[in-house]
């Protein structure tokens with residue numbers, strides 16, 4: 001799979017989907033700025049490819065994000081904003097601190113990165129925001145995670161309108177279940193779960209085709225997209241049959 005980009009930045013590259021994307025792009029000879037908090041895991045990633053440049057920062061720390069991303073040379077033309085976290089609500093008991101933590105990483109973290117890179121962006125730059133199919137339909141216990149992903153999807157969709165005049169392409173990624181440390185914590189069945197290798201292929205294909213929305217795996221995400229068109233009470237019933245807690 002060829003790409004026109006020579007230099008790419010990926011947040012959340014120390015683990016899971018982002019790590020696989022970083023390795024796959026680096027294997028194509030592309031310089032990859034691999035971001036995450038864990039300097040140790042990023043340093044190990046660097047030993048796997050000389051094309052990996054580790055950048056350690058916390059996406060929730062606005063100043064840290066701004067300072068780290070201020071001077072990148074060569075400047076990336078593809079920016080994959082993928083860092084994220086998931087925590088679930090138990091027994092329907094709202095835990096505001098938990099919701100705040102998830103929103104900080106997934107929503108504010110995404111906004112911090114977008115703010116820091118916006119002055120770098122121009123014609124033919126491509127910004128890819130990793131959301132989730134979980135933002136499309138209400139899932140059990142996902143009050144925090146689902147809401148954060150619905151917010152990111154809206155953010156991405158709005159940027160698709162507002163950055164178009166500048167020639168900046170914005171894509172939004174909607175993964176189903178992917179086997180990563182994030183989903184290894186789940187104690188429920190995850191239908192049609194795919195590997196990080198599959199995820200990387202699907203995302204890179206979508207990026208190459210400049211798709212505005214990148215859905216994978218197709219069968220699972222298509223099912224969710226159809227369910228999202230039904231009345232809400234049917235959605236709840238269908239989802240409870242698809243994802244058993």
Ligand SMILES: NC(=O)c1ccc[n+]([C@@H]2O[C@H](COP(=O)([O-])OP(=O)(O)OC[C@H]3O[C@@H](n4cnc5c(N)ncnc54)[C@H](OP(=O)(O)O)[C@@H]3O)[C@@H](O)[C@H]2O)c1
Nearest residue numbers: 012014015016017036037038058059083084177178180182
């Ligand atoms: N796996 C799935 O089934 C699935 C489905 C839909 C959407 N997604 C989305 O895909 C993205 C990647 O998920 P994954 O499954 O690959 O998870 P993962 O293996 O847990 O990786 C998450 C990445 O985000 C980074 N990260 C987390 N908090 C951070 C922070 N405060 N500052 C900087 N980096 C931070 C982590 O790096 P450090 O720990 O080094 O900071 C790690 O590299 C997430 O946005 C997730 O919501 C995943």
